Amino acid sequence: MKEQWDSEKIQYQRQTSADLIKHLELFCTVVMKDDSRCDSCFLSVSTNLSQTLRTRQLLIDFDGGRPILSLRAPPDLVNFPSVSRPRWPSECEVISDTIHHIEWDPPEPEPFYQLTGCERTPMPARKDKGKVVYFTDHAMKHAYFTTSRFGGSKGPIKNATYDISESDLILEFESRFESGNLQKVVQVGVYDYELTLRTDMYTNKHTQWFYFRVRNMKAGETYCFTIVNLMKSNSLYSVGMRPLLYSERAAKEKGVGWQRIGSNIRYYRNCNQDKNSVPPTLYSLTWTFQFPYDSDTCYLAHCYPYTYSRLQNYLRCISSDPNVASYCNLRVLCRSLAGNDVYVLTITSRGASKCEDRMKKTVVVTARVHPGETNGSWMMEGFLDFLLGESEDARLLRDMFVFKVVPMLNPDGVVVGNYRCSLAGRDLNRNYKTVLRDSFPCVWYTRNMVERLMTTTDVVLYCDFHGHNRKNNVFMYGCKNHGEPALRLRERIFPLMFSKNANNKFSFKSCRFQVQKSKEGTGRIAMWNLGIKNSYTMEASFGGSTLGDRRGTHFTTQDLKSFGFHFCDTLLDYYDPDPSKVNYCLTELSALRRDLGIDSEFSVSDLETRYSFTVALLFKVDCEIFTHILYIDMCLIGSKSISLLFNQSFFINNSFLTTSPLLMSA
Ligand SMILES: [Zn+2]
8 A cells, every 4th residue: 555655646746636636536446445444544645645745734534435635724823912902003192091891781771862842052162262172183194094003103192182180170081092083172161062073094084983081070060062073964863862971980889881871962064164165064963961970981982882802802702612612613814904803703513524514504794894883793792692602592503504704894993983984994885896805805805705605505694784873773774686586575584584573673664675786885785796695784773763662762782782693583583494484474575565566666665564554453363362372482482493383373572473383393
């Protein structure tokens, strides 16, 4: 056998990889016939191969005598530093304070602000009036991104605040930390401040997100903050959304975290814009509030912050759990423009052969392409918490699917506190078709990964998690599958099921299924064009819900996380081997379409009106039966790995129910 190997190895050196496999197969045929065939023989072949090709990366395995070549998984590719120090554009000044917020859920959902109609519009201060109490100009120094450094600027941090003593009634502002974005503050009255946000770096647009720190406050006094350079023409702040406040003393002494605050909330178009100024038109958000303690450290934000460092801590935690590591592989997909790692997780149960793995359906989930939409990260964390957990449903999902997950597509934007763009000054979610790998690495590599996956596996669903600034509730944007009769309405089933699983937070009415030319560069349409029929963005409102028993209340971090769980739950419903749930939804969608007398297109809003009516009719049955069955469903079954076989199926209160359930093992 040794002589045979020696002669073979000369051949190997001249082979391409395809020829190499062919050659190895031939060789193994010989080996298989050889009486001396044994594990040590295979090991020797493998070792010899490594030596001959001078690589330790190539692995040779034998499956029933057939050689299978693969690349060795690189060890410890992901090294998390003990102290998280993201890379910043090198002109950015960054304070060294470590910022940590506790997680906390209010005991009761926090209500929207009720508009009184008497909210005043503060008179904007004249340019020469007021006292500048905070100013940072780092964003204005360069027109475009050049280099990055760990921790930002090398030089000493400049004093950005007015020289304040404790006796002064002047607030001390700061935002030169991860995801902070305050540029300037002017004190225009004893307790009145005008705030200017930094635009997305290397652009003059996209202000919406805000996050900053305040000190030197007086408890019990009513402060008025007005952010004067917002750029969206309308906002949920006009219909009751309230800003968030975090008090370090409240966290330390009472264990209370981010809370909704504010009265006299108004969102309005600025009236003092210079007629000669170039667009964009600017808008203001104003609110009054009180700080809970004197001399506290407080933070204010548009939505619950979720930084790149927090993601790294989370990933460090899951990758150090040997149990989780057995079905979750963490790698670096690519590096961002600033050189921050973009992570990708592969989650699936192990044990099956590679061929069996390839038979599994693949689901691709991404988040945080828009850095100011922190809701996306909270949903992602809820999704990962559930999928990596111990529950039977999580196990079933890992057995059924291979999940490819990119939890933060735009780490640079998150680090510097952008709302929409990467450091290229562009919206990455309009650049999925790019060929400029080096300018848009995060989306280029994501698309490339999906393209490669599609050559070997069946990628059945793509979903990108976002936050929405103008509509309440959670909803999805999908892509209408034209032409193919078998696929008609299919793209609407998953969102419809989701709305039934989270009926007091998810609005099917707000879903849209259009493929607009102007949105061709989005992840959703790019993946759909690659052939993924169920391709969505999931949008969670910055506000809250207008539905059911949660009507008029804000979303908490737990709510946002629960959408990650509901996403998993809906996947199990959609891919249940028993097709009754899918058929139920399809029948409902088809019937409504027919009822409306519309052949090829119908308005989802119309659908919703009729849908509610249909559901109302269906539910004109004794509620006690449902309550009873719901009890059985939740307490006795508690898992989608056991499915219900229906005589007649209905959805109610997060569950598929039946009037005569018959338990059946899936
Ligand atoms: Zn978005």
